[in-house]
Amino acid sequence: MGEAADLYKQLCRKHNIEPQECAQKALMGGAVLDLSGQALDVGTCAVVGKMMQVSSKLDKISFEDCLLNEDGIKSILLGLCGNSSVKTLVLKGNNIQSSSTNALAKMLRHNATIVRLSLEWNNLGMHLESFASFCGALAKNSAIQHLDLRSNQLGAEAAAALANVLMRNCSLLTLDLCWNNLGVAGGKTLLESLRNNRTLVTLNLIGNNITNDIISTIDDQISKNKLLSVKEKEYIGQTTLLKEQLERREQFSSQQLKQLEDNLAQRDFALNKTLQEGEFQTGRLEEQLSSKSLEVQALRAKYEVVSSALHLSQERVAVLEQRNHSVEEELKSSQESAIIENSKIKEALATAQAQHGEEVLSLRTATAHLQAKVSELTSECEKQKQQNFDLRETTCSLQAEVKGLKVESEAAVSKEKTRHKEVMRSLEKQHSAEVHQFKLELQQLETEMREKLASAEAWKVETQAEVASLQVQLSTERSSSQTQLLALKKQLKAEHSVVIRGLEEQLHVMEESRGDAEERLRSQVAANSGLRATTTKLTSQIHALHNDITELQAKEESWEGEVKSAEKRVREEFSAQVEELQLECKQIPKLKNSISEQKRLISDLEHERDLHKREAKMKEDELKKVHEDEARRVAMLHSAFVSYFNSSPGLPSKPT
Numbered sequence: 001m002g003e004a005a006d007l008y009k010q011l012c013r014k015h016n017i018e019p020q021e022c023a024q025k026a027l028m029g030g031a032v033l034d035l036s037g038q039a040l041d042v043g044t045c046a047v048v049g050k051m052m053q054v055s056s057k058l059d060k061i062s063f064e065d066c067l068l069n070e071d072g073i074k075s076i077l078l079g080l081c082g083n084s085s086v087k088t089l090v091l092k093g094n095n096i097q098s099s100s101t102n103a104l105a106k107m108l109r110h111n112a113t114i115v116r117l118s119l120e121w122n123n124l125g126m127h128l129e130s131f132a133s134f135c136g137a138l139a140k141n142s143a144i145q146h147l148d149l150r151s152n153q154l155g156a157e158a159a160a161a162l163a164n165v166l167m168r169n170c171s172l173l174t175l176d177l178c179w180n181n182l183g184v185a186g187g188k189t190l191l192e193s194l195r196n197n198r199t200l201v202t203l204n205l206i207g208n209n210i211t212n213d214i215i216s217t218i219d220d221q222i223s224k225n226k227l228l229s230v231k232e233k234e235y236i237g238q239t240t241l242l243k244e245q246l247e248r249r250e251q252f253s254s255q256q257l258k259q260l261e262d263n264l265a266q267r268d269f270a271l272n273k274t275l276q277e278g279e280f281q282t283g284r285l286e287e288q289l290s291s292k293s294l295e296v297q298a299l300r301a302k303y304e305v306v307s308s309a310l311h312l313s314q315e316r317v318a319v320l321e322q323r324n325h326s327v328e329e330e331l332k333s334s335q336e337s338a339i340i341e342n343s344k345i346k347e348a349l350a351t352a353q354a355q356h357g358e359e360v361l362s363l364r365t366a367t368a369h370l371q372a373k374v375s376e377l378t379s380e381c382e383k384q385k386q387q388n389f390d391l392r393e394t395t396c397s398l399q400a401e402v403k404g405l406k407v408e409s410e411a412a413v414s415k416e417k418t419r420h421k422e423v424m425r426s427l428e429k430q431h432s433a434e435v436h437q438f439k440l441e442l443q444q445l446e447t448e449m450r451e452k453l454a455s456a457e458a459w460k461v462e463t464q465a466e467v468a469s470l471q472v473q474l475s476t477e478r479s480s481s482q483t484q485l486l487a488l489k490k491q492l493k494a495e496h497s498v499v500i501r502g503l504e505e506q507l508h509v510m511e512e513s514r515g516d517a518e519e520r521l522r523s524q525v526a527a528n529s530g531l532r533a534t535t536t537k538l539t540s541q542i543h544a545l546h547n548d549i550t551e552l553q554a555k556e557e558s559w560e561g562e563v564k565s566a567e568k569r570v571r572e573e574f575s576a577q578v579e580e581l582q583l584e585c586k587q588i589p590k591l592k593n594s595i596s597e598q599k600r601l602i603s604d605l606e607h608e609r610d611l612h613k614r615e616a617k618m619k620e621d622e623l624k625k626v627h628e629d630e631a632r633r634v635a636m637l638h639s640a641f642v643s644y645f646n647s648s649p650g651l652p653s654k655p656t
Helices: 002-014 023-027 042-054 070-078 101-110 128-140 156-168 183-194 212-337 342-586 586-646
Strands: 032-034 059-064 088-090 114-118 146-148 174-176 202-204
Touching: 002 042, 023 032, 023 042, 023 342, 042 070, 070 101, 088 212, 101 128, 128 156, 156 183, 156 342, 183 212, 202 212, 342 586
Parallel strands: 032 059, 059 088, 088 114, 114 146, 146 174, 174 202
Antiparallel strands: none
16 A cells, blocks of 8 residues: 555645644555544645545545544545545544534435444534534435444434435445434334335434333334345345346357257258158159160060061061962963963962072071060160169168157157256256245345344333433533424424435335346246247158158159059060960961050050159159248247347347
8 A cells, every 4th residue: 555655645745734644654554544443634634635536446435533623624534525435434522513514414415335434422412503404414325334423412403304314315325323312202203204214224222211111112213224124135136037047048048049040950951861862763763764765665566577577567468369270260261272271370370489488487486586676675675674674672771760850859858858857857856946045045044033133122121221320411411402303393293204205206116127037037937838849840840741752652652552553563464465465476367466565555654654744743843842840830839939030028139
C-alpha cells in the first residue's frame, strides 16, 4: 500500500500541511485504514478526504475514538461523497451532532458503496432537525445494510424518524439502537413501522426503557422478517437451480436433436446410396434386356430366312408334282398312240428321275443347314442361362447388402434408446444428490442459528444488570424526548403510508416475476414433451421405412420367382420347339404350324419383357416417392426445431 502513503505525502506538500506519522503508518496497512484513537488535526482530515476522492484501494476506514472536530468530520465525509471503494466506515466516539450530522446526511445521499456504518457513542439525537435530515438520506440510501446507533441520546422523536426510515428503506438488515432513550412510545412507533418492513432481520433495543411485551412483539416481527429473508433466499436458490437444470435440459435436448439430425442425414445418405445402386442395377438389367431383345431380333431374322428357304423348297416340290402329273397325263395319252416313242419317254423319265434325285439331295443339304442353326440356338440358350445365373448372383448380393443396412439401422436405434435411458438415469441421480445436499445445508444452518440464539440470550442476561444502573440516568432524559415524540408522530404516519404503498408495489412485482418464472417452467416442460413426441414420431417413421424395405424385398423376391418360372417355361418351350424343329425337318408339311407357334411364343416373351419393364419402372417410382416423403419429413422436422428454438425464452435464435 505504498501508493496510498505516497499520495498522502504529495497531497500534504501540495496543500502545505505537515504529514502526521500516525497517518503514514496507517496507510501502510493494506486495504484497511485504521486511525482509531489517533489525534488527527484538521489538515490531516482534509488530506484524507482528498485521498478518498482519488484512491480506490481502501475497503475499510476506522476513526474510532478520535474525537474529531466538526471541520475534520466534514472534510472526511465530503471526500467519501465521491468514493466508490469503501464499504465499512467506523465513526465511533467522535461527538457527531448538528452540522456534522448534516454532512453525514449529505454523504449518504451521494455515496452508494458503504455497506456497514458505525456511529456509536455520538450525539446524533441532540438536534432533531439534523437527525431528521440524516434519516431522510438514510431512507433513500440503498447500499447500507448494517447501522450502529448505540448511545446516541435518541428519544421518542428520533424513534419516529427511524420508523420513517424502516418504512421506506429496503436494504437495511441490522439496526443497533442499544442504550438510547426511546421509551415505550418509541418502541410502539418502531413496532408499527416494522409491520410494513420485510427486510430488517436484526433490531437491538436493550436499554431503551421499552416494556417486555413490545420487545417480544418486535422480536416476533423480526423473526417473521428472518423467515421471509430465508424463504426469499431459498426461492432465489431454487430459481437458480431450476434455471441451471433447464439450461442443462435444453443443452441435452439440443445435443439429442443434433444427433437425430446426423442420424437422419446418415440414413438419407445410405438410402440415396442404395437408390443409386438400385438405379445402376436397373440400368444394367435394361442394357441386358436390350441386348436380349437384339438377340431375339437376330433369331427372328434367322427364323425368317429358314422359313423362306422352306417356302422355296415347298414351291419346288409343288413344281415337281405338277411336272409328274403332266408327264403321267402325257404317258396315258401317248401309250396307245405312240408305243414307238416309249424309249424316248423312258429316257425323259430317266432324266426326270435324275433331276428329282438332285432336288432331294438339295433338300437334304438344307435340312443339315437347319440342324446346324438349331445347334447354334442351343449354344445361345446356354449363354442366356449363364447370364441369368450372373443376374441371380447380383440380386443375392443386393439382398445381402439390404439386410446388412437393416441390421445396422436397428443396432443404431437400439444404441440411441440405451444411451437415452442412461442419460435420464444420470439426471435423476444428480437431482437426488442435489436435494440431499440441500437438506444437509439446511440442517447445518439450523444448528448455527440455534448456537447464535443461545449466545444472544447469555449476552442479554449480562446486559440486564447494566440496564438497572442506567435507568436513573435515562429517567431524566425521558421528559425531553416525549415532547419531541409528539412532533414526529404526524410525519411518521404520512411516511408510513408512502412506505406501505411502495412495499405493496414491490410485492406485486415479485409475484408477477414469480408467475412469469412458473409460466416459463411450464413452457419448458411442454417443449420437452413435444420433443419426446417428435422422437416417438421419428421412431415410428423409421419402423415404417423398415416395413417398406421388407415389402420391397418381398416384391423383389416374388419378381425373381416370376423371372425364374418364366425362364424355366421358356427353356422348356424352347427345348420342345427344338425337338419339334427336328421333327419338322423330317416332316416338312408340319413346319408351318411350328413357325406360327414360335411367333406366338416370341410375342408372349416380348409381352412379358414389357411387363417386367413396367414393374421395374413402378418400383423406381415407389423408391422416388419414399425418398421424397423422407426429405419432406426431414424438412418439416427441421422447421419445427427452428420454430422451437426461436420461440423458447432466454435462448439465442438458431440460425436457419
